Amino acid sequence: MRLPGLLYRLYGRVIAKDLPPEKLPHHIGMMVDGNRRWAKLAGAPTAHGHQAGADNIIEFLGWCDEFGIRTVTLYMLSTDNMNRSSDELEQLMGIIANMLDRLGEKPNLRIQPVGSLELLPEYLSAKLCSLGESTKDATGLHVNVAVGYGGRREIVDAVKELLRDEGRVGKSAEQIADELDIDDVSRYLYTRGQPDPDLVIRTSGEQRLSGFLTWQSAYSEFYFCEALWPDFRKVDFLRALRDFADRQRRFGS
Secondary structure (H helix, E strand, O other): OHHHHHHHHHHHHHHHHOOOHHHOOOEEEEEOOOHHHHHHHHOOOHHHHHHHHHHHHHHHHHHHHHOOOOEEEEEEEEOHHHHOOHHHHHHHHHHHHHHHHHHHOOOOOEEEEEOOHHHOOHHHHHHHHHHHHHOOOOOOOEEEEEEEEOHHHHHHHHHHHHHHHHHHOOOOHHHHHHHOOHHHHHOOOOOOOOOOOOEEEEOOOOOOOOOOOOOHHHHOEEEEOOOOHHHOOHHHHHHHHHHHHHOOOOOOO
16 A cells, blocks of 8 residues: 555656746646545545545645745635535535634635635634734735635626726716726736636546636636545646646637
Protein backbone atom coordinates (compact mmCIF):
# COMPACT_ATOMS: atom_id res chain seq x y z
CA MET A 1 0.00 0.00 0.00
CA ARG A 2 2.89 2.39 0.69
CA LEU A 3 4.59 1.90 -2.68
CA PRO A 4 1.92 3.60 -4.82
CA GLY A 5 1.93 6.57 -2.44
CA LEU A 6 5.70 6.88 -2.72
CA LEU A 7 5.55 6.63 -6.51
CA TYR A 8 2.88 9.32 -6.69
CA ARG A 9 4.98 11.62 -4.51
CA LEU A 10 7.99 11.12 -6.78
CA TYR A 11 5.80 11.64 -9.84
CA GLY A 12 4.41 14.82 -8.29
CA ARG A 13 7.89 16.18 -7.69
CA VAL A 14 8.76 15.59 -11.33
CA ILE A 15 5.68 17.51 -12.48
CA ALA A 16 6.24 20.33 -9.98
CA LYS A 17 9.86 20.74 -11.03
CA ASP A 18 8.85 21.38 -14.63
CA LEU A 19 6.01 23.84 -13.91
CA PRO A 20 6.89 27.32 -15.21
CA PRO A 21 5.88 29.80 -12.46
CA GLU A 22 5.04 32.50 -15.01
CA LYS A 23 2.43 30.23 -16.63
CA LEU A 24 0.54 29.24 -13.49
CA PRO A 25 -2.98 30.59 -12.91
CA HIS A 26 -3.48 33.54 -10.59
CA HIS A 27 -7.09 32.68 -9.76
CA ILE A 28 -8.51 29.14 -9.60
CA GLY A 29 -12.19 28.31 -9.38
CA MET A 30 -12.59 24.94 -7.65
CA MET A 31 -15.80 22.92 -7.95
CA VAL A 32 -15.51 20.42 -5.10
CA ASP A 33 -17.86 17.79 -6.50
CA GLY A 34 -18.40 14.15 -5.58
CA ASN A 35 -18.64 14.04 -1.78
CA ARG A 36 -21.97 12.23 -1.78
CA ARG A 37 -20.92 9.64 -4.34
CA TRP A 38 -17.67 9.07 -2.44
CA ALA A 39 -19.65 8.34 0.73
CA LYS A 40 -22.03 6.00 -1.12
CA LEU A 41 -19.13 4.03 -2.63
CA ALA A 42 -17.56 3.78 0.82
CA GLY A 43 -20.83 2.57 2.35
CA ALA A 44 -20.72 5.55 4.70
CA PRO A 45 -23.27 8.24 5.65
CA THR A 46 -23.45 11.26 3.36
CA ALA A 47 -22.10 13.47 6.14
CA HIS A 48 -18.93 11.38 6.15
CA GLY A 49 -18.35 12.33 2.52
CA HIS A 50 -18.91 16.00 3.23
CA GLN A 51 -16.45 15.86 6.13
CA ALA A 52 -13.84 14.11 3.98
CA GLY A 53 -14.37 16.81 1.36
CA ALA A 54 -13.93 19.59 3.93
CA ASP A 55 -10.69 17.99 5.15
CA ASN A 56 -9.41 17.90 1.58
CA ILE A 57 -10.16 21.60 1.13
CA ILE A 58 -7.68 22.39 3.89
CA GLU A 59 -5.05 20.32 2.06
CA PHE A 60 -5.90 21.88 -1.30
CA LEU A 61 -5.49 25.44 -0.04
CA GLY A 62 -2.05 24.49 1.25
CA TRP A 63 -1.09 23.29 -2.24
CA CYS A 64 -2.36 26.54 -3.76
CA ASP A 65 -0.31 28.56 -1.32
CA GLU A 66 2.75 26.43 -2.06
CA PHE A 67 2.57 27.24 -5.78
CA GLY A 68 1.83 30.93 -5.39
CA ILE A 69 -1.81 30.90 -6.43
CA ARG A 70 -3.22 34.25 -5.34
CA THR A 71 -6.98 33.64 -5.34
CA VAL A 72 -9.19 30.56 -4.99
CA THR A 73 -12.96 30.41 -5.26
CA LEU A 74 -14.45 27.30 -3.63
CA TYR A 75 -17.87 26.22 -4.91
CA MET A 76 -19.19 24.49 -1.80
CA LEU A 77 -22.97 24.88 -1.88
CA SER A 78 -25.09 26.17 -4.75
CA THR A 79 -28.54 27.72 -4.54
CA ASP A 80 -29.81 24.58 -6.30
CA ASN A 81 -28.37 22.44 -3.49
CA MET A 82 -30.49 24.32 -0.97
CA ASN A 83 -33.43 22.03 -1.80
CA ARG A 84 -31.70 18.94 -0.39
CA SER A 85 -33.14 17.25 2.69
CA SER A 86 -33.12 19.32 5.86
CA ASP A 87 -31.06 16.68 7.69
CA GLU A 88 -28.31 16.68 5.04
CA LEU A 89 -28.25 20.47 4.85
CA GLU A 90 -28.05 20.82 8.62
CA GLN A 91 -25.08 18.45 8.76
CA LEU A 92 -23.40 20.09 5.78
CA MET A 93 -23.81 23.59 7.22
CA GLY A 94 -22.22 22.43 10.45
CA ILE A 95 -19.29 20.89 8.58
CA ILE A 96 -18.81 24.12 6.61
CA ALA A 97 -18.91 26.13 9.85
CA ASN A 98 -16.23 23.90 11.40
CA MET A 99 -14.11 24.21 8.28
CA LEU A 100 -14.37 27.99 8.48
CA ASP A 101 -13.13 27.86 12.07
CA ARG A 102 -10.10 25.90 10.85
CA LEU A 103 -9.47 28.38 8.06
CA GLY A 104 -9.72 31.23 10.54
CA GLU A 105 -6.77 29.73 12.43
CA LYS A 106 -4.54 29.82 9.36
CA PRO A 107 -2.14 32.79 9.31
CA ASN A 108 -2.52 35.49 6.68
CA LEU A 109 -5.47 33.86 4.89
CA ARG A 110 -8.15 36.20 3.56
CA ILE A 111 -11.68 34.75 3.61
CA GLN A 112 -14.48 36.33 1.60
CA PRO A 113 -18.07 35.07 1.53
CA VAL A 114 -19.49 34.77 -1.98
CA GLY A 115 -23.19 34.05 -2.32
CA SER A 116 -26.63 34.88 -0.99
CA LEU A 117 -26.00 34.88 2.74
CA GLU A 118 -29.68 35.47 3.48
CA LEU A 119 -30.36 31.88 2.34
CA LEU A 120 -28.09 30.46 5.05
CA PRO A 121 -28.72 29.82 8.75
CA GLU A 122 -27.97 32.90 10.80
CA TYR A 123 -25.04 31.29 12.63
CA LEU A 124 -23.32 30.41 9.35
CA SER A 125 -23.90 33.74 7.62
CA ALA A 126 -22.68 35.52 10.77
CA LYS A 127 -19.54 33.36 10.85
CA LEU A 128 -18.82 34.09 7.18
CA CYS A 129 -19.29 37.83 7.68
CA SER A 130 -17.15 37.82 10.82
CA LEU A 131 -14.31 35.98 9.06
CA GLY A 132 -14.58 38.27 6.08
CA GLU A 133 -14.24 41.30 8.31
CA SER A 134 -11.45 39.96 10.53
CA THR A 135 -9.30 38.80 7.59
CA LYS A 136 -9.97 41.62 5.11
CA ASP A 137 -6.46 43.06 5.50
CA ALA A 138 -4.65 39.72 5.15
CA THR A 139 -2.18 39.67 2.26
CA GLY A 140 -1.91 35.91 1.75
CA LEU A 141 -4.11 33.54 -0.24
CA HIS A 142 -7.51 35.07 -0.98
CA VAL A 143 -10.23 32.44 -0.53
CA ASN A 144 -13.75 33.10 -1.81
CA VAL A 145 -16.15 30.73 -0.06
CA ALA A 146 -19.13 30.24 -2.38
CA VAL A 147 -21.96 29.02 -0.15
CA GLY A 148 -25.56 29.57 -1.20
CA TYR A 149 -24.13 30.68 -4.53
CA GLY A 150 -25.74 30.79 -7.98
CA GLY A 151 -24.19 32.44 -11.01
CA ARG A 152 -27.45 33.71 -12.48
CA ARG A 153 -28.54 35.04 -9.12
CA GLU A 154 -25.21 36.85 -8.78
CA ILE A 155 -25.78 38.63 -12.10
CA VAL A 156 -29.34 39.58 -11.13
CA ASP A 157 -28.13 40.87 -7.74
CA ALA A 158 -25.40 42.88 -9.49
CA VAL A 159 -27.85 44.50 -11.90
CA LYS A 160 -30.30 45.30 -9.10
CA GLU A 161 -27.59 47.00 -7.04
CA LEU A 162 -26.34 48.91 -10.07
CA LEU A 163 -29.86 50.15 -10.90
CA ARG A 164 -30.46 51.25 -7.33
CA ASP A 165 -27.17 53.17 -7.17
CA GLU A 166 -27.72 54.84 -10.54
CA GLY A 167 -31.32 55.67 -9.64
CA ARG A 168 -30.22 57.39 -6.43
CA VAL A 169 -28.22 59.91 -8.44
CA GLY A 170 -31.23 60.71 -10.58
CA LYS A 171 -30.52 58.79 -13.75
CA SER A 172 -33.47 57.56 -15.83
CA ALA A 173 -33.87 53.97 -16.97
CA GLU A 174 -33.07 55.00 -20.54
CA GLN A 175 -29.92 56.84 -19.47
CA ILE A 176 -28.74 53.86 -17.44
CA ALA A 177 -29.37 51.52 -20.38
CA ASP A 178 -27.53 53.79 -22.82
CA GLU A 179 -24.48 54.07 -20.58
CA LEU A 180 -24.34 50.46 -19.35
CA ASP A 181 -21.27 48.41 -20.30
CA ILE A 182 -19.53 45.20 -19.26
CA ASP A 183 -17.29 46.85 -16.68
CA ASP A 184 -20.32 48.37 -14.95
CA VAL A 185 -21.80 44.94 -14.24
CA SER A 186 -18.40 43.54 -13.19
CA ARG A 187 -18.10 46.24 -10.54
CA TYR A 188 -21.21 44.89 -8.79
CA LEU A 189 -20.44 41.17 -8.78
CA TYR A 190 -19.74 39.29 -5.53
CA THR A 191 -16.09 39.08 -6.67
CA ARG A 192 -15.82 42.77 -7.57
CA GLY A 193 -12.25 44.03 -7.73
CA GLN A 194 -10.80 40.55 -8.24
CA PRO A 195 -9.33 39.10 -11.43
CA ASP A 196 -11.53 36.59 -13.23
CA PRO A 197 -10.52 32.93 -12.78
CA ASP A 198 -7.82 31.76 -15.18
CA LEU A 199 -8.62 28.12 -14.48
CA VAL A 200 -11.77 26.33 -13.32
CA ILE A 201 -11.36 22.76 -12.06
CA ARG A 202 -14.24 20.35 -11.50
CA THR A 203 -13.86 16.94 -9.92
CA SER A 204 -16.05 13.80 -10.18
CA GLY A 205 -16.05 13.55 -13.98
CA GLU A 206 -18.93 15.98 -14.53
CA GLN A 207 -18.28 18.38 -17.42
CA ARG A 208 -20.49 21.38 -16.82
CA LEU A 209 -20.33 24.63 -14.85
CA SER A 210 -23.63 24.28 -12.98
CA GLY A 211 -23.93 28.04 -12.59
CA PHE A 212 -20.45 28.55 -11.17
CA LEU A 213 -18.96 32.00 -11.86
CA THR A 214 -21.22 32.36 -14.90
CA TRP A 215 -20.06 35.88 -15.69
CA GLN A 216 -16.44 35.61 -14.56
CA SER A 217 -15.61 32.36 -16.38
CA ALA A 218 -16.26 33.70 -19.90
CA TYR A 219 -12.58 33.30 -20.82
CA SER A 220 -11.47 30.76 -18.22
CA GLU A 221 -9.75 27.51 -19.06
CA PHE A 222 -11.54 24.38 -17.82
CA TYR A 223 -10.10 21.17 -16.42
CA PHE A 224 -12.29 18.19 -15.60
CA CYS A 225 -10.94 15.47 -13.33
CA GLU A 226 -12.45 12.01 -12.86
CA ALA A 227 -11.49 11.78 -9.17
CA LEU A 228 -14.23 12.41 -6.62
CA TRP A 229 -13.35 15.43 -4.50
CA PRO A 230 -12.29 13.57 -1.31
CA ASP A 231 -9.93 11.49 -3.49
CA PHE A 232 -8.45 14.51 -5.28
CA ARG A 233 -4.71 14.35 -4.57
CA LYS A 234 -1.85 16.77 -4.90
CA VAL A 235 -0.71 14.94 -8.03
CA ASP A 236 -4.15 15.55 -9.58
CA PHE A 237 -3.75 19.24 -8.81
CA LEU A 238 -0.29 19.27 -10.35
CA ARG A 239 -1.64 17.62 -13.49
CA ALA A 240 -4.25 20.37 -13.75
CA LEU A 241 -1.56 23.05 -13.40
CA ARG A 242 0.60 21.34 -16.01
CA ASP A 243 -2.32 21.10 -18.41
CA PHE A 244 -3.07 24.80 -17.92
CA ALA A 245 0.59 25.80 -18.39
CA ASP A 246 0.72 23.86 -21.67
CA ARG A 247 -2.28 25.63 -23.17
CA GLN A 248 -2.17 28.56 -25.55
CA ARG A 249 -4.85 30.86 -24.18
CA ARG A 250 -7.05 32.70 -26.67
CA PHE A 251 -9.27 35.46 -25.35
CA GLY A 252 -11.77 35.45 -28.17
CA SER A 253 -13.45 33.24 -30.76
